[in-house]
Amino acid sequence: MSAARAMNPVLRRELTERWRGRRAFLLLTVYVAVLALITEGLYWLGRSILESQFGQGFAGFAGGPALGRFLYENLLGFVLLLVLFIAPGYAAAQISGERERRSLPLLQVTLLRPIQIVLGKLGASLAWLMLLVVAALPFAAAAFFLGGVAVGDLARAVLYVLVVAVAIAAMSLGISAATRRTAASVVLTYALVLTLVFGSGFVAIIEYVIDANAGRFDERPKALYLNPFYGLADAARIGQFGVFEGQLPSVLTMFAFALPEAARPVPAVVDAEQVDEFVVEPDPFGAGRRGGSVWVATMGIYAGLGALGLVVAHARVRPGRTVARLGRPARGGPPRPPPGWAPGQPPPGPAPAAPGAPPGPPAHAPGVPPGMPPPPAGSAPG
Amino acid sequence: MSAADVAAAATSGDGQPAAAPAVRVRGLLKRYGQLAAVDRLDLDVPEGSVFGLIGPNGAGKTTTMLAVVTLLVPDEGTIEVLGHDARREPRDVRAAVGYMPDFFGVYEGLTCAEYLDFFAAAYRIGPAERRRQVADLLELVDLSHRADVDVSGLSRGMQQRLGLARALVHDPRLLVLDEPASGLDPRARVDLREILRELSRQGRTILISSHILSELEEICDRVGIIEAGRMLAQGTPQEIRARSRSRLVVVARVLGGGDALRRAADVAMALGATRVSTDGGRLTCEVQGDTAEAAADLLAALVHAGVRVVEYHEERGALERLFLTVTEGIVR
Numbered sequence: 001m002s003a004a005r006a007m008n009p010v011l012r013r014e015l016t017e018r019w020r021g022r023r024a025f026l027l028l029t030v031y032v033a034v035l036a037l038i039t040e041g042l043y044w045l046g047r048s049i050l051e052s053q054f055g056q057g058f059a060g061f062a063g064g065p066a067l068g069r070f071l072y073e074n075l076l077g078f079v080l081l082l083v084l085f086i087a088p089g090y091a092a093a094q095i096s097g098e099r100e101r102r103s104l105p106l107l108q109v110t111l112l113r114p115i116q117i118v119l120g121k122l123g124a125s126l127a128w129l130m131l132l133v134v135a136a137l138p139f140a141a142a143a144f145f146l147g148g149v150a151v152g153d154l155a156r157a158v159l160y161v162l163v164v165a166v167a168i169a170a171m172s173l174g175i176s177a178a179t180r181r182t183a184a185s186v187v188l189t190y191a192l193v194l195t196l197v198f199g200s201g202f203v204a205i206i207e208y209v210i211d212a213n214a215g216r217f218d219e220r221p222k223a224l225y226l227n228p229f230y231g232l233a234d235a236a237r238i239g240q241f242g243v244f245e246g247q248l249p250s251v252l253t254m255f256a257f258a259l260p261e262a263a264r265p266v267p268a269v270v271d272a273e274q275v276d277e278f279v280v281e282p283d284p285f286g287a288g289r290r291g292g293s294v295w296v297a298t299m300g301i302y303a304g305l306g307a308l309g310l311v312v313a314h315a316r317v318r319p320g321r322t323v324a325r326l327g328r329p330a331r332g333g334p335p336r337p338p339p340g341w342a343p344g345q346p347p348p349g350p351a352p353a354a355p356g357a358p359p360g361p362p363a364h365a366p367g368v369p370p371g372m373p374p375p376p377a378g379s380a381p382g
Numbered sequence: 383m384s385a386a387d388v389a390a391a392a393t394s395g396d397g398q399p400a401a402a403p404a405v406r407v408r409g410l411l412k413r414y415g416q417l418a419a420v421d422r423l424d425l426d427v428p429e430g431s432v433f434g435l436i437g438p439n440g441a442g443k444t445t446t447m448l449a450v451v452t453l454l455v456p457d458e459g460t461i462e463v464l465g466h467d468a469r470r471e472p473r474d475v476r477a478a479v480g481y482m483p484d485f486f487g488v489y490e491g492l493t494c495a496e497y498l499d500f501f502a503a504a505y506r507i508g509p510a511e512r513r514r515q516v517a518d519l520l521e522l523v524d525l526s527h528r529a530d531v532d533v534s535g536l537s538r539g540m541q542q543r544l545g546l547a548r549a550l551v552h553d554p555r556l557l558v559l560d561e562p563a564s565g566l567d568p569r570a571r572v573d574l575r576e577i578l579r580e581l582s583r584q585g586r587t588i589l590i591s592s593h594i595l596s597e598l599e600e601i602c603d604r605v606g607i608i609e610a611g612r613m614l615a616q617g618t619p620q621e622i623r624a625r626s627r628s629r630l631v632v633v634a635r636v637l638g639g640g641d642a643l644r645r646a647a648d649v650a651m652a653l654g655a656t657r658v659s660t661d662g663g664r665l666t667c668e669v670q671g672d673t674a675e676a677a678a679d680l681l682a683a684l685v686h687a688g689v690r691v692v693e694y695h696e697e698r699g700a701l702e703r704l705f706l707t708v709t710e711g712i713v714r
Binding site for chain 1: 448472473477485487488492504
């Protein structure tokens with residue numbers, strides 16, 4: 001690939017448009033400041049809970065791992081939430097927006113391949129989001145100072161979040177390409193996200209009730225595999241036993257209860273006396289754990305859905321049999337005269353004689369006095 | 383065909399479609415539901431010509447153009463653009479064709495220069511060449527002074543010129559312009575016409591559409607009359623004029639009031655003129671037969687009969703009337 005094509009033009013244009021001037025800079029600054037406040041707030045919240053449970057001073061060395069996990073899990077949950085709500089917002093407008101601006105045909109007629117347009121749009125939807133995720137990493141990494149979190153835990157969780165982000169953006173792009181109006185695209189996209197988050201939870205509850213009625217208490221609801229937080233809980237290697245065993249409940253804790261038995265990690269801190277065991281994951285990717293790859297399965301499902309979105313987007317961006325109607329408003333309307341110039345009026349500006357104008361008759365004959373002989377033009381009639 | 387017509391055809395430089403066709407469309411058919419937007423249309427655009435596609439809104443001009451620029455896959459028919467089949471080799475066609483639709487796709491937050499640079503990049507032009515090309519094109523369309531102005535802040539005429547520059551970023555041999563003059567004020571139209579003349583001088587083939595004939599009459603070597611998805615006639619404006627019963631409208635302003643006008647009308651009718659009217663102190667009629675000769679004969683006869691002619695001219699926009707004539711038969 002030559003240097004000229006080093007970067008997808010669609011992506012480059014998007015970055016130019018969005019990251020120009022101070023707006024992006026200010027937004028990022030505010031975002032990082034808010035994250036700092038949240039981290040600080042979580043730290044003091046977790047600390048005061050621990051101290052109220054275990055007494056003054058527990059939150060020092062002994063409570064560190066619990067605090068670390070508390071920060072890490074909550075921040076990851078926050079980042080995933082951000083992904084789920086920002087990725088569709090950017091992606092949903094990408095292709096329908098081009099359509100509304102009527103700039104899509106202009107792209108299609110260039111030498112950009114449809115897949116380049118789609119991937120450029122995908123990159124454009126994700127660029128900003130990726131930056132936000134990356135900017136949040138140092139805060140999650142603050143947990144390393146407190147303990148309870150292995151580097152692999154963070155790496156795995158971040159990989160998971162990024163894959164989900166790409167998949168959500170790709171699905172949104174598919175919806176954006178399939179709808180004509182950005183408003184419809186946005187509504188559908190968020191409906192999809194809400195379905196994945198809450199719909200899967202709702203179905204899981206029904207599944208659980210049915211299984212419980214049948215006496216199958218060990219069954220795990222399959223619908224949860226669609227829930228992005230469920231996979232994150234696994235990817236983050238969440239502890240699940242709650243405050244009374246030296247853990248603080250996080251936004252991910254409730255999903256941990258639903259994880260299959262084998263996927264449940266050992267609690268980070270079993271009790272205050274066993275502080276030596278606070279790092280329990282020697283293997284960051286969980287190899288050797290029986291059936292413990294909920295996060296991998298969820299990632300796979302999302303990757304599949306994302307690929308489907310890209311396929312739809314690609315099919316809809318390719319010039320085809322209907323692009324004319326998408327590229328312009330309704331056809332066959334009543335004839336519209338252009339403003340200020342009705343047909344039949346002489347053309348504006350210098351108007352030389354029509355190409356076929358006969359050179360014979362003068363364009364402007366002077367007055368001819370009566371009685372004079374006719375000018376010798378053409379064959380004089382009798 | 384009179385000597386005058388032959389001369390006019392010769393000066394327009396394109397008597398017959400001798401050159402290899404830049405665009406060759408055969409049997410183009412495109413349906414939207416029940417409606418055939420384009421109904422087995424044939425089109426030949428000789429290389430190097432300026433070809434005007436003329437027809438009312440909904441006649442199928444845009445659909446035809448979309449098919450030519452590969453944005454639309456027709457239901458039937460073949461399209462060859464500069465030797466490439468539009469369906470089998472769309473990328474070759476796109477590389478050789480610049481397309482300007484009848485709307486302007488705005489990217490807010492981009493300057494004119496960035497806008498052109500983006501499209502140049504989309505045509506795989508390298509950064510250094512892009513910079514040069516963008517500067518040249520801004521110069522051509524007289525927007526150099528707006529290079530750093532946001533695209534969304536341009537006037538309609540400037541947007542149109544920028545759109546034309548966009549269609550030219552990859553130096554295409556064929557330009558397809560869909561209603562480029564619609565919505566422009568008179569001044570902007572003149573500017574546009576000048577730019578198109580320049581592009582034609584550079585040897586580019588231009589396919590241009592309009593629902594207003596007078597827009598195209600001056601710049602086109604050839605025109606095609608299209609209505610209800612069918613090509614009614616193609617040729618030089620002169621050829622089409624000759625084909626449509628050589629109808630020529632002349633207007634004579636005469637002194638002397640009603641009597642003189644009546645006398646003038648008698649003279650005109652004696653010479654076989656039709657649709658004679660004497661409204662507003664003017665004699666208006668369609669002269670019979672060969673245009674130049676008959677018009678000259680009529681003037682001579684008027685003067686000979688003692689009618690004091692102050693002004694005598696062929697009515698402008700004759701092509702427009704011609705177009706109406708050509709289309710009437712099909713509509714009803």
